[in-house]
Amino acid sequence: MPEGHTLHRLARLHQRRYAGSAVEVSSPQGRFAASASIVDGRVLERSEAHGKHLLHVYGPDATVHVHLGLYGKFAEHQHPVLTPTGLVRMRLVGATHWTDLRGPARCELLTDVEVAALRARLGPDPLRKDGDPELAWAKISRARTPIAVLLLDQKVIAGAGNIYRAEVLYRHGLHPLLAGRDLPHEVWKDVWTDLGVLMRHGVRTGRIDTVRPEHMPEAMGRPPREDPHGGEVYVYRRTGQPCLVCGTPVAASELAGRNLYWCPTCQPA
Numbered sequence: 001m002p003e004g005h006t007l008h009r010l011a012r013l014h015q016r017r018y019a020g021s022a023v024e025v026s027s028p029q030g031r032f033a034a035s036a037s038i039v040d041g042r043v044l045e046r047s048e049a050h051g052k053h054l055l056h057v058y059g060p061d062a063t064v065h066v067h068l069g070l071y072g073k074f075a076e077h078q079h080p081v082l083t084p085t086g087l088v089r090m091r092l093v094g095a096t097h098w099t100d101l102r103g104p105a106r107c108e109l110l111t112d113v114e115v116a117a118l119r120a121r122l123g124p125d126p127l128r129k130d131g132d133p134e135l136a137w138a139k140i141s142r143a144r145t146p147i148a149v150l151l152l153d154q155k156v157i158a159g160a161g162n163i164y165r166a167e168v169l170y171r172h173g174l175h176p177l178l179a180g181r182d183l184p185h186e187v188w189k190d191v192w193t194d195l196g197v198l199m200r201h202g203v204r205t206g207r208i209d210t211v212r213p214e215h216m217p218e219a220m221g222r223p224p225r226e227d228p229h230g231g232e233v234y235v236y237r238r239t240g241q242p243c244l245v246c247g248t249p250v251a252a253s254e255l256a257g258r259n260l261y262w263c264p265t266c267q268p269a
């Protein structure tokens with residue numbers, strides 16, 4: 001599933017391409033047709049993201065909410081506009097570009113009350129200016145739940161996925177099973193700030209890099225990492241490979257149905 005930086009990247013792209021002028025909205029597949037007809041031809045006021053949720057705001061009580069889920073994808077093209085192929089849930093046509101959305105978990109038209117309810121269910125997002133780390137801290141500081149589980153809980157903090165979770169814990173020397181309530185407040189503030197820095201880099205570059213300059217391939221004289229997700233990381237999907245800092249083989253296990261990676265030496269229990 002895409003992590004939050006991907007949604008913020010899409011939100012920015014759609015803002016640049018489509019906001020401020022009238023857009024054609026349709027649903028060639030039909031499943032979103034009734035809602036599409038309500039916003040079709042209107043001006044897209046703005047495009048924004050909260051965690052893994054994308055919001056296209058057309059005006060009062062007219063926000064299109066998209067959650068990509070595991071299979072959702074936008075494909076963007078320059079004009080000319082071509083005949084739809086496959087199951088296109090939503091098509092957005094602007095002055096110069098058009099984009100097709102296929103396979104989302106959610107694509108729906110929401111009222112302002114529904115948008116507020118959606119956002120109220122989500123934790124703060126480190127990529128949003130209104131993201132308040134203290135809202136997350138209120139939940140973390142009371143929880144017996146491991147910090148690794150809390151970081152993936154979108155109700156606690158919105159946007160981080162499995163890669164950022166593994167990497168930020170590594171960068172702060174935190175064992176994944178540390179209970180939320182045993183995390184010092186100062187450390188949480190550092191983790192939040194660091195997540196923001198890492199995720200903003202992800203928004204800019206479209207890939208997840210989490211290693212410090214001294215651990216980049218050139219600095220260490222090692223070959224770049226080969227992995228479909230790209231990016232230089234410390235522990236994510238590096239099971240059994242030596243830790244870039246201490247050489248200990250990276251450990252892996254499963255926690256709450258998700259793969260977990262850590263360095264037993266740099267992140268002691």
Ligand SMILES: [Zn+2]
Binds near residue numbers: 244247248264265266
């Ligand atoms: Zn290590």
